[in-house]
Amino acid sequence: MLSMKKLLKNRTLIGALCIVLSLVICFGLTPLFNSAMTAxxxxxxxxxxxxxxxxxxxxxxxxxxxxxxxxxxxxxxxxxxxxxxxxxxxxxxxxxxxxxxxxDTALAEFEYLSTLDGTKQAMSVTIKSFAAGLSGKLEAGDIVTLIASDYGDRRETYIPSELKYVYVLAVTAGSGNDKEYANDSGNSEDEERELPSTITVLVHPTQAELLADLEAKGRVHAALVYRGDKAQAQKFLNVQDKHIQGVQQDISAPAISDELQGGNAE
The missing domain is CATH 3.90.1210.10 (Antifreeze-like/N-acetylneuraminic acid synthase C-terminal domain)
Structure with a gap:
């Protein structure tokens, strides 16, 4: 009999707490949420x-x-x-x-070349197939990984650590027109659909030397890593720059994948 009374008392207490909680939600939290949604x-x-x-x-x-x-x-x-x-x-x-x-300033075609300060270089790489250039979807400002394929006598495929995160300056068709300006020059419909034949990237001299070797002895494929906010894109480039510095100083270069893990790129 005593346990039955205790059980009923506990149920009454729980029921009262539920009622109080529902009143707090209905008359407290819900109006605040609705106010935020309708602001x-x-x-x-x-x-x-x-x-x-x-x-x-x-x-x-x-x-x-x-x-x-x-x-x-x-x-x-x-x-x-x-x-x-x-x-x-x-x-x-x-x-x-x-x-x-x-x-704040007017845009000019090839303006990206006027920003070079001697620390990095602009270099173009041939897109030797439709797939190698991400099916024509690459754009200026993209961060890409450049992959070597059919390289050398052994026809190897690998990702050079020096080319893990590379900044795309321009994507250019065989006519010499950059993709970004293809629609500004009054081109015909056929010309507007012209596929890119090269990508121009911003690289250190060490990367440029490696790219020239890959271009001569194999094929280069571009894999898109990031497209979006400039500040976030710069984080990828900072990690790559740090790795290049390690290579140039002939010391143990930091592991690129570890640098970006958890969004901790500097």
Missing amino acids: QTEITRVKSDIKKGEIISSDKLETITVGSHNLPANLITEKEEIAGKYALADLQKGDYVLYTKLS
């Missing part, structure tokens, strides 16, 4: 299409009110911060404008 903010978005390299005028922008939940962290909300800047990529009607898509 509104003003942002600026593209009103009409903008071409890469075009200076952005105010009449091609519009201010709208949207939900503030889940907006990109690098979103530009003020029209004054966008107007007068240059587009780094094609922007379509309705697109949000991110800081990574704007430039």
